Amino acid sequence: MKRVIVIGGGVAGMQTALRLADDGCDPLILEKEGELGGKLRDWYVLFPTFTPASEVLAELKGRVIRRGIEVRTSAEVAAFTPHSVTLAGGETLACDAVVVATGFTLFDARIKEEYGYGIYDNVVTSADLERMFAEGRVAKSDGSRPRRIAFLHCVGSRDEKVCQSHCSRVCCITGVKQAMEMKRLFPEADVFNFYMDIRMFGPGYEEMYREAQQRCNIHFVRGRISEASPTIDGRIQIKAEDTLTGRPLKMSVDMLVLLVGMRANDSNARFAAQSGVERSPSGFLAPKSLFLDGVRSTAEGIFYAGTVTAPKSVGECVCEGYAAADAAAEYVKER
Amino acid sequence: MAAINFGYTISKPRAIDIDRNNLRKSDEILHEMPELQACIGCGSCTAVCTAGNLTSFNFRKVHTLVRRGEYEGAYEEMNKCMLCGKCRLVCPRGINTRGVAMLIKRKLGDF
């Protein structure tokens, strides 16, 4: 049986391995963390249906185990070619093809110093908030209930000042989802979402946006927050322009949530240099074509699945798992 | 001559009339600073603006109006700017905002 190595054990990687097994190949998942699941492990519920992430993850992991797919955790990849993968420990594994499903890196919000993340209490990122949801204790740092919450869209995406010019796509809908969850937890609180553009690209997303506005009474303010500073009573004062009225706006809030974007992994540059695959200007790996070869790399025998090529939602990553596995299986059979 | 008060004033039409507006100056400005077209109107420049903090100066609005051929008052408005450069530090589109302020003043000094 042909051996195909899947680098990365997130949703895309797991689905790729499952499909490879269906296609009659012998997949091996290399996961750098201690367990499978990738970024989804840190997520609470998924848009637009509020389905628990754990439910999706448990099902996918169950299938991997039931199929008896070989998995190596805590195995970080140092380099790869189409027919070999070298681990950080120096061990080299032979294979017939490689599927890269290494995912993305969350933008480090501390770089946007003016938003005060890591400086003031109660400035959190969307990832922090998911963790708080999952742990069931969403509160201000002093344990009290927030009465006014602001979300800021596009932190570390569409921002040339931090060299992240691309749109991370899923943060808009994440912002809407998290705002609704906050409203559910704190019905008495006012929730404001500050945005530049709202991009509702998926099925059910626009409807969810409307629901957030109409049913949940979430305030959407068109303007990007420019500065955050602490007030004497421990709140956070934010400044923006309310561009629809053309006037500067300032308000104090109890919590400021930064919707951080997806950025390309630093390892992409190394992989591109070693394996001859190409990177797009955003730093994500570039598929051979955006239309007919979305899961193929520019090098023979190397395939992509998931967010290693661009920001994507969970559902899209799973779909790419199927496509990448089929493309890889076709390749190894013809070899 | 003293102005005669007729009891009413003729108000200017509200609409920005692109058919009527002369876009030559606007084109000149965009020719020298094409990146200004990349503005997505997020308002960051105006929110941080040192002068906008103290006056009604709205950088985003002024340059948008100029791009539509509405030049009246643009020079005077831009003269409120202190050129401190905070806006350039926050612009997510990397627009050379200080350069824009200087360019608009240079091109529209006689309006």
Add this chain to the structure above:
Amino acid sequence: MFAAVAWKWGSWLWRLSSDDRRRILKGIPSLATLQAVGETVSESLLHRRIFRVNPLLGYMHMSLAFGWFLLISVGWIETVSYMGFRWVPLQGHVFFKYFATGLPHKPVFEFTMDLLLLFVLSGVALAWGKRLYSRAMGMRRTTRHAWGDRIALSALWFIFPARLAAESLTAALYGGGGFLTGSLGAALDRVADPALLGHAATAAWWFYSCCLGLFFVGLPFSRYMHIFTEIPLIFLRRYRLRSGEKEGAFDRFQIEACSRCGICIDPCQLQQTLGIDDVQSVYFLRDRRYGRLRLATANNCLMCGRCQVKCPVGIDLNTLRLNSRDTMRNIPDERRYEYLKGLDRSQGAGKVGYFAGCMTLLTPRTLRAMERIFGAAGEEVWWADREGGVCCGRPLKLSGETDSARKMVQYNTDLFRKHGITTLVTSCPICLKVFREDYDLPGIEVLHHSEYILRLIRSGRLPVIYGAERYTYHDPCELGRGSGIYDEPRAVIEAVGELLEPASTREHALCCGSSVANTAISDGQQLRIAQAVVQELEATGAETIVTACPLCKKALVRGAKGEVRDLAEIVAAHIR
């Protein structure tokens, strides 16, 4: 030629302000004159400063200037020795060999003159070499000259080879000559017939005198005007004449003293990183001299001062560029900034005032750190602009709007005085420079936060712990080259950890690229400069890049993999 030079000097001196003239009159009978004479010898003849920048270039310039000077003076002495002690014009020697063919030979002079000719010729050869392949001379780029300069340059290059040919041919015909012209002459005598040599000698002497004539006619109008302008410039500088924020007559001495050597091109980061090669000081001065300066050229400069440090003539390049911008852009408007009247958003009270500066408001970590430092030292602080203040005026000044900048200067001066502070601390070097240079703040000491923090540490008011971290330091232009503050930030860093110096440091430090002085380059170009700088800083192996300017910090963080911190932050993290 002398008439043209005299006319130029005369008219520039005439147009000097009365203050400047008084300075000259006061300076002439003082020690400054002697110092100026010394500097003239060391710079105009020996080119000591170029030697420091690049020895080969120094030799080239010295051999041409000092060699020619000796050639003229020794030649004059030789002529005098033949003609006896009577009045001999300085140029008397030029054709001496041509006319005085029948005189007895004096081998000592012939040897000396040949040696000097060889000295000059070696310089000419190097100049040829530099044109063809500047990299060999340690210059990545050399100046692209205007056609007028090219003519004068070609004339200069041919003068000495022509003289060699002419003297050798004369030696061939009539004998004599030193080791160079004599032996060349003898060789020619053996191979060519005398009639041909006679014609060739006439042609060579004619060519020689044409080149010489062309050069001296072109001199006052070409780059070679620097030969005669540098001398008065040295004297006037010694008499404390300076260029100011408005263009003035003294500027002409500076502008025409530029020899267009092109040493300013290589250190320019716009050239190094972005490949912009038509805005450097040499081109700026040339365009301004001939009255064809464009705004695009004047604006496209970081004013980092890296070229000024290297300039062998010591021209005050930044000030000249600033007052050009003033001429081109300053539009006095009395009504402008009327909204500043009566404004005061400051908080707190204390003898120490803290002015964060506009940019620092976007780096709250620095603000926070300053707050902690003031707290730990038990300092009562008046916060000038935490809730938004008025810009210091330097960005306007750098853009050429000097009269409008005055309004800001006036506003802030009044504000500082009103609150009765005795010390003004700022963490922004841009503000610091304008506070020190353009504000009239009697009784108020202006300090950069690096100086202030160092004082606190040294006086024991701010106990800090020495940690194991390794830092590298980026010199902000306005702080280092602009205000001469290099040691204080380093001393502060060394109080809390280990300091690793990058390859370009102190007065040669790189600019972060985001300078407010430049309104021409794009965001992408700023980023490329920042990335190049970060690369050099990260090559030191330090975990953290430290700087002392909010603008530098914002710029560097865009290209950095590791941490970029303000000086105040690392101190605040090490308070005992």
